[in-house]
Amino acid sequence: MISLNILDYSPIDEGVNSRGALLQTTELAKLAEDLGYKRFWVAEHHQVFSVAGSTPEMLMMHLASSTDTIRIGSGGVMLPHYSSFKVAENFRMLEALHPNRIDLGIGRSPSYRIVNKALNEEKGKRPSYEQQVTDLQKYFTDDTGEDHRYSSLIATPVIKTTPEMWVLGTGSGSAQIAADNGTAYAYAHFAKPSDTGVEIIANYRKHFHRSALLEKPNVMLAVFVVVAETAEEAEEIAKAFDLWLLFVESSHQPPYYPSIQTAKNRGLSSVEKEKVEKNRKRMIVGNPQQVKKEIERLSDLYQADEITIIPNVPGFQNRQRAIQFLAEALGLKSNK
Incomplete structure (x- = not known):
């Protein structure tokens, strides 16, 4: 059976504020736990005004305490953007x-350029990303070998257990x-x-080096999903998702996630239609059995x-129903 996870952005629906969106994320995490999902992750987005997830560590503490x-x-x-040492201490505390x-x-x-500038203002020369990842591994394993610059x-806090560490990416560099x-x-x-x-x-698996953190390679695939009771309903929801992606990729994004009705009322230019067609390759849309089949493929x-679904669709009820439909379709074992 496939291990199924959720990544949630804390979308701010029309008529809902940021606090409301974060409370909805909390309820979604509780539901995911009851339904048998393995992981519930939250994102880091800056200058995206239609989602409330900007500081995952802070939200994680609340979610972990609520589940x-x-x-x-x-x-x-x-x-x-950050110090590996500080990230290590944040996650050791969690x-x-x-x-x-x-x-x-x-x-x-x-x-965004302005975000990058604000988060790194007046910082001197920074270590490479590769070095930062190596540093995290050192801090998570209490390695005091003399070859490290902070040996x-x-x-x-020093603890007996270790957070799981995942590198996220889309290319060969991150996989290596x-x-x-x-x-x-x-x-x-x-x-x-x-x-x-x-x-x-395949190359990640081939070149994987066993470490103190992980004995064998472990791969997660993350996908956008739009799932509803019928394919027709899923398509209606997907049109609002299409519009949200267009907003996020533009310089004129509203401070909310567009509703299904808003998407219906708004036409698309020929350029936008081309972008929508391209973006559709990033998502799975359909009824539970259709989405299940594509996830398995x-x-x-x-x-x-493992598979991580991103049910970033308009309407909290739609997000709840989406994860319920997939839990049932993929045979997750309920924790109730």
């Missing part, structure tokens, strides 16, 4: 309070970093579906160990 067994993680922390339940997913998305430095450092790898199919994805993952194609 009991589901793994809580970041999808992900954009590591180049793991200390919620042992064997914390995942650190890391990425290196450059974000005697220990991340606190994960392989070299012996971490799990999450392929973001939703961000950049590519014909080379199968080869990227992608899982087999990529030889994925």
Whole structure:
């Protein structure tokens, strides 16, 4: 049976504010736990006014305290903006309070130029991303080997368990970093579906080096899903998702996630229609059985160990129903 996870952006629906969106994320995490999902991750987005998820560590602490067994993680922390040492201490603190339940997913998305500038203002020369990943591994394993520039430095609190560490990416570079450092790898199919994805993952497995963090390669595939009771209903929801993606990729994004009705009322230009057609390759749309079939096809194609769905659709009820439909279709074991 496929291990199924969720990545949630905390979308702000029309008529809902940021606090409301974060409380909905909390309820969705509780439901995911009851339904038998393995992981519930939250994202880091800056200058995207239609989602409330900007600081995953803070939200993770709340979610972990609001649930009991589901793994809580970041999808992900954009590591180049931060100190590896501080990230390690943040996640050790989370793991200390919620042992064997914390995942650190890391990425290196450059974000908007103004965001990158604000997060890195007046910083001097920074270590490479590859070095930062190696540093995290050092801090998570209490390695005091003399060959590290901070050899005697220990991340606190010192604990007996370790957060799971995942490198997120869409290309061969991130996969090689994960392989070299012996971490799990999450392929973001939703961000950049590519014909080379199968080869990227195969190379990760081939070149994986066993580490103190992970004995054998572990692959997660992340996909956008739009699922409803019928294919027709899913298509209506998907049109609002299409519009949201257009907004996010433009310089004129509203501070909310567009509703189905808003999408119906708004026409698309010929250029926008071309973008929508391209974006549709990033998502799975359909009824539960159709989406299940495509998830299973992608899982087999990529030889994925886990699938993470991103049910970033308008309307909290639609998000609840989406994860319920897939839990039932894929035979997840309920924790109720």
